[in-house]
Amino acid sequence: MAPRKKTSKRSRSAKPSLARRLLPWLLKLALVLLVAIVGYTVWLDAKVRTSLREHMYVAPAQVYARALHLYPEMPLAPEDLQRELDQLGYRKVKVLTQSGDVVRSGNSFQIYRRAFAFENGPQPAQVLKVFISGDRIVSLRDDDDKALDLAQLDPQSLGGMFTSRREDRLLVPLKQVPQTLIDTLLAVEDRHFYDHWGVSPKSIGRAIVANTMAGRTVQGGSTLTQQLIKNVYLSNERSLVRKINEALMALLIEYHYDKDTILEAYMNEIYLGQEGSRAIHGFALASRHYFNRPLNELRSDQIAMLVGLVKGPSQYDPWRNPKRAQERRNLVLQLMRDHRIIDADEMTAAQQRPLSLAKSNAAASLHPAYLDLVRRQLQRDYLEKDLQEKGLRIFTAFNPQLQHRAEESLSKALQQLDPKQKGLDGAMVVTDIVSGEVVAVVGGREMHFAGFNRALDAVRPIGSLAKPVVYLAALEQSDKFTLVTRLQDTPVDIKVPGGRWRPKNYDKQFHGEVPLHAALAQSYNAATAHLGVDIGAKRVVKTFQRLGITRELPEVPSIVLGSASLSPVEVAAMYQTIAAQGVSAGLRSVRAVTASDGKPLARYPQKPEQAFSPASIYLLQSAMQEVMQDGTARAAGYAMPGYRLAGKTGTTDDMRDSWFAGFAGDYLAVVWMGRDDNQPMGLSGASGALKPWIAFMRGASHVPLDGEAPAGIQMAWIDTATGLLSAEGCGGVRLFPFIAGSVPTETAPCSGLGAIPKFFENLFR
Numbered sequence: 001m002a003p004r005k006k007t008s009k010r011s012r013s014a015k016p017s018l019a020r021r022l023l024p025w026l027l028k029l030a031l032v033l034l035v036a037i038v039g040y041t042v043w044l045d046a047k048v049r050t051s052l053r054e055h056m057y058v059a060p061a062q063v064y065a066r067a068l069h070l071y072p073e074m075p076l077a078p079e080d081l082q083r084e085l086d087q088l089g090y091r092k093v094k095v096l097t098q099s100g101d102v103v104r105s106g107n108s109f110q111i112y113r114r115a116f117a118f119e120n121g122p123q124p125a126q127v128l129k130v131f132i133s134g135d136r137i138v139s140l141r142d143d144d145d146k147a148l149d150l151a152q153l154d155p156q157s158l159g160g161m162f163t164s165r166r167e168d169r170l171l172v173p174l175k176q177v178p179q180t181l182i183d184t185l186l187a188v189e190d191r192h193f194y195d196h197w198g199v200s201p202k203s204i205g206r207a208i209v210a211n212t213m214a215g216r217t218v219q220g221g222s223t224l225t226q227q228l229i230k231n232v233y234l235s236n237e238r239s240l241v242r243k244i245n246e247a248l249m250a251l252l253i254e255y256h257y258d259k260d261t262i263l264e265a266y267m268n269e270i271y272l273g274q275e276g277s278r279a280i281h282g283f284a285l286a287s288r289h290y291f292n293r294p295l296n297e298l299r300s301d302q303i304a305m306l307v308g309l310v311k312g313p314s315q316y317d318p319w320r321n322p323k324r325a326q327e328r329r330n331l332v333l334q335l336m337r338d339h340r341i342i343d344a345d346e347m348t349a350a351q352q353r354p355l356s357l358a359k360s361n362a363a364a365s366l367h368p369a370y371l372d373l374v375r376r377q378l379q380r381d382y383l384e385k386d387l388q389e390k391g392l393r394i395f396t397a398f399n400p401q402l403q404h405r406a407e408e409s410l411s412k413a414l415q416q417l418d419p420k421q422k423g424l425d426g427a428m429v430v431t432d433i434v435s436g437e438v439v440a441v442v443g444g445r446e447m448h449f450a451g452f453n454r455a456l457d458a459v460r461p462i463g464s465l466a467k468p469v470v471y472l473a474a475l476e477q478s479d480k481f482t483l484v485t486r487l488q489d490t491p492v493d494i495k496v497p498g499g500r501w502r503p504k505n506y507d508k509q510f511h512g513e514v515p516l517h518a519a520l521a522q523s524y525n526a527a528t529a530h531l532g533v534d535i536g537a538k539r540v541v542k543t544f545q546r547l548g549i550t551r552e553l554p555e556v557p558s559i560v561l562g563s564a565s566l567s568p569v570e571v572a573a574m575y576q577t578i579a580a581q582g583v584s585a586g587l588r589s590v591r592a593v594t595a596s597d598g599k600p601l602a603r604y605p606q607k608p609e610q611a612f613s614p615a616s617i618y619l620l621q622s623a624m625q626e627v628m629q630d631g632t633a634r635a636a637g638y639a640m641p642g643y644r645l646a647g648k649t650g651t652t653d654d655m656r657d658s659w660f661a662g663f664a665g666d667y668l669a670v671v672w673m674g675r676d677d678n679q680p681m682g683l684s685g686a687s688g689a690l691k692p693w694i695a696f697m698r699g700a701s702h703v704p705l706d707g708e709a710p711a712g713i714q715m716a717w718i719d720t721a722t723g724l725l726s727a728e729g730c731g732g733v734r735l736f737p738f739i740a741g742s743v744p745t746e747t748a749p750c751s752g753l754g755a756i757p758k759f760f761e762n763l764f765r
Helices: 014-056 078-087 179-189 201-214 224-232 240-256 259-269 283-291 300-309 322-338 344-352 368-378 384-389 400-417 463-475 516-521 525-535 537-546 557-561 568-579 614-629 634-639 690-700 758-763
Strands: 062-064 101-105 108-113 116-118 121-123 126-132 137-142 157-160 167-169 271-275 278-281 393-396 424-432 437-442 486-489 494-496 499-501 512-515 590-594 600-603 646-651 657-663 667-675 713-719 733-739
Touching: 078 108, 078 126, 078 400, 157 167, 157 368, 167 283, 179 224, 179 300, 179 322, 224 240, 224 259, 259 283, 271 283, 271 300, 278 283, 283 300, 300 322, 300 344, 322 344, 368 393, 368 437, 368 590, 400 424, 400 437, 400 667, 400 690, 424 568, 424 690, 437 568, 463 516, 463 525, 463 537, 463 557, 463 568, 463 614, 463 646, 463 657, 486 516, 486 525, 494 557, 512 516, 516 525, 516 614, 525 537, 525 557, 537 557, 568 614, 568 657, 568 667, 614 634, 614 646, 614 713, 614 733, 634 690, 657 690, 667 690
Parallel strands: 062 393, 167 278
Antiparallel strands: 062 157, 101 108, 108 126, 116 121, 126 137, 271 278, 393 590, 424 437, 424 667, 486 512, 494 499, 590 600, 646 657, 657 667, 713 733
């Protein structure tokens, strides 16, 4: 037997020696990992502490329409008042019990107006009694039957100035959230919210068991705190790393903030739906979005639907999936009954109600074209970040009733003129003549969707809308031009860079010698071209600028026939000055801005300037009234007989653009129609844009144009055949206004009809 080899002490200890050598490295690795974990946790902690509270109070500026002012003798149809109340979410009831209620009996309204912090200060809830007769308020009283001189309804919310993430929310403190909503949310989403530390092992275990048994994800184990973390910080990616981050951050938030603060943040942050590109966050905004009511006015079935949406706003969208949404709502109502939040009778009644949505689709209350105008005005005075984060309250001149009429008028006209939707589009801008405020804007055929805003950005040749500018420039020279000055409507041939300018009339004919007022009324190109050559392109451009146009315009002969390209809102600014008796103040949409607490920050008073004499404007308006009665827009005169209106049609080459701009005594409206690809569409100003203008003004205007002559105007009888001074009793005469000192001195022979009373003479004119 071979002798056994002796094993040295060194060889026997080789294996333990390797472990001892690895141990320090393992300790170092563990230390590094520990430092990394601690460092990562510290970083997460800093992120949570520094950003959550800031995020909790980030809210876009909220934009409001004008508040409807009610007063005795105010022109207001009962259905217009009802539409306003419907848009504000007032409930039709038999007996007033709370703010937001309305009782209607025929033309009599009892309105429990909501409390609201208006731009001029807060006003409490109040009962208003309104009686209308003949489309006019004849009585306005309070709950004690005391007569009121003035009352105003809370304004409609138009939405917010979103962040780049397109998120919108209305901040609400937890103390203003109905207890029923809080109890329901906790019962459905996190029953042990006030007992756990941000993560609930019991809920996670219950979810694992349920999902394993179902073979799919049927239940979640996330607490409200974890859901808040996911909404604020994390993506929807399903991964182990995200879940670990979510749990760590939930623990950290619970360490730094009390439960009520976390719950308030959740109430304002949770994602609950989509309105176009606008993300609806928080229960307060969701209440407005789905039901057009504040949170404190929601019924139990409406609360149940909102809480049900937490599980999946897209899956349970009540417009796209009404049946699924109703089933989810009824399940939540059952849970409310199980947790004794409501009783069995209320549950049964609530489950039988329809969803009771405030509108027919998610975009029905969007007015992106007007909000675009508001945003552009505000960006001159506020940083974009302030508009997106500080919860400012923006009070505007937006008039929901006029917006509805504008949208309806343009939509019907486009449908009639282009029933197969081959590309015809349009825009409309409406201003209040007295205030100079933009009260309605329609940016295109797709009126409730953000996109190309034709009212602000469709810069197109204005055609004959330029003619009033030319004639105003002439009429200011009262020593040379009056309404009866004879113009030559004969061929024009002017050398211009690149060729010859030979404008022709729309009817392809020339009419010889015509009076100035008729040349404008009939929109004669040749006569206007001769007049433009006489006064000069430079003076015409200067007149454009004085009317409010800031865009650089070329001083070329064709400027007099509308070669200048402007947007509808620029045309509105120009015609606003004409409609306002020559006062130029610039258009505005924003009236006032307040902080989120109601403190006034800025007002937007206008700075009116008398850019033109009232006398010269009066002459121009007289000729523009003739456009409506006997000229290119006589269809308006037929549609509104005896109603004093002024306006001008506009048509560009090859009928690529159809324009109309006109006004009464209260509103100015500018309409454009055309194709985005600039192809001919076969519509003139009269056959296209005039149609929605008439439809709008017939329903919107209550004040005809004032015919009273200002100081500095003389009236004289003129022989229409010669343009010479005549007398009232003579035949073929007409009364014309003149700037004092410009009445013709040469007289025409009387035709011998002087013995015939003027009434009979008019029959033969």
